[in-house]
Amino acid sequence: MLKKLNFSNWKAYVYIMPAILGIGVFTIYPIIQAAIWSLQKVNQLNPEKTKFVGLDNYKYLLSKKAFLTVLKNTGVYTLWTVIIILFIALVMAVMLNHKQNRLSKFAQAAAFTPHIISMVSISMVFTQMMNPNYGLFNTILSSLNLPTSRWLMSSDSAMGSVIFVACWKSIGYYCLIILGALQSVPVSLYEAAELDNSSFFNTLFHITIPMISPQLFFTLIVMTIGSFKVFDTVRLLTDGGPNNATSTIVYYIYKCVFWDWNVGRATAAGIILLLAVGLLTLIYFRLLNRRVYYQ
């Protein structure tokens, strides 16, 4: 049963009004507007020609093979970036936390550096290094007599290459977050574990990871949402190609708007993205929240 709004404490409403106004104007309104557009055939040059088409945009998208490929690509990209980044960042953080000296401080800074470099520069460097003819990667591989790859140029290896660059850019950042979490674990717990004859892996799985589970959970959610919204990496490295092999939802939305000028379809794709991210977050909370230890 809904409680009736009680206006006798009107002061409270006054206090929260600025925040509510902000959320209303900048969050709620755009979402509603997008939802409305997604049900229309939008004509931005002549708004009078905009007409209501019901779920046609959604029907069109979900029946199009290209869009389904885009959904699958986004899923694959998210799955692998999240798994790889979380795993490597955790391993690196545990190693860096193990012994703090000058070398580890340097490694920490070095790992973080990719995060502060613009994706544009990174893309330029990696496109060059991944060039099948004169790129560094293939030069090294062929000098070692290993099979070379066409990297970004082949639909088989393009997604892998994009994931590689994305991981390279983000691992250091997440490593730092996890390292921060690790450093807040009291040393005496590790000492107690040592006295309890706990092996390295027992300590890792029964003490370290549960202790940093809130930060890991946060990282997981932020990373999943971020990966679902990937755009710049794809735009700069492959333009969604070859043959749509690396096209993701946001890149598809971008193309809908700026190539096809179809705002209705783009917003429909946007709403699908919103629902997908929402659903996934909900699943995470349902499955994992019980296992997260909050102080």
Place this chain on the structure above:
Amino acid sequence: MASITFQNVTKKFDKNVVIENLDLEIKDGSFTVLVGPSGCGKTTLLRMIAGIGPQTSGKIMIGDKDVTEIKPGQRSVAMVFQNYAIYPTMSVRGNIEFGLKNNHVPKEKREKLVLEACEKVGMLEYLDRKPGTLSGGQRQRIALARAIVKKPSVFLMDEPLSNLDAKLRVQMRVELIELHNKLKTTFVYVTHDQVEAMSMADTIVLMNNGKIQQIASPSVMYRDPDNLFTARFIGSPAMNIRKLRDTGHMVGFRPEKGIISTEKFDEGICLSGVIVAKELLGNTVNYSVRDQENNTYIISTDNEDFETSQQVWVGGREKDLYFFDADEQRIRENDADYCSLIEHARRL
């Protein structure tokens, strides 16, 4: 059960020498308390026994085994930490059985041991609770159970009562003494609180600046201190000390053995002064008395008749006086100087 021996042990943190060439033997089955002011190296000593802060050089033996190269988990020691170091993500049961699991104790035996240990500390009904929902005293008990369950030959305790309130501390003190009587294993207990040391130990190791000042039973520590540091550290309020004129020697008497009177008396030392503070503690009263040379003496007595600002005579009987030389070492009755020092003291 095992004795612990330190042989020529040195501990450095970077270039900072905390303990140098220390020799110490802790007897099998004893309740040994390491006591001393903050930073004296007592916790460092304890952590060396545990192996979680190994010595820089020298040898540590548990029983007749050199444990220098042995991992903490395999030394057959259990430790109770100052902040308990309970694993907050595990249930009470998980905390207690973690060590057993790591040692691959079979499930049924584990269950039996956990229940046994939990019963000893009276925490049976909390087995499935998370530590976050328990009070300080209860966490303390879990930490104890976690130690007991391993049936170690040495119990190490690092100020385990310092986070408890005064009443609970007294209660836990008694329980720890009982536990020691029941288990009859070696207990090594670190504290900075001399009252705790006096009330629990059968042997006290008093330390200062990384050096052992005296090893003795509580009563010897109190009655027969080897040096000025021991005399001042053990006993509360601390021993009254005053320099003897010209010689550089010192004389002291315990507040609880001190005399306070409105009339001059002709025993031991007798000094005149003014009462500057009167503390009523219930069964005793502490008077702080200041003489003309600005030395303050504390007298503990059950006589409540004196008042602040009153002119009084204070001192100690001859048999209650302690003498120390310029190096702060004790001068006892059979030392040659003793008689002349008594004369000096009388003339104060």
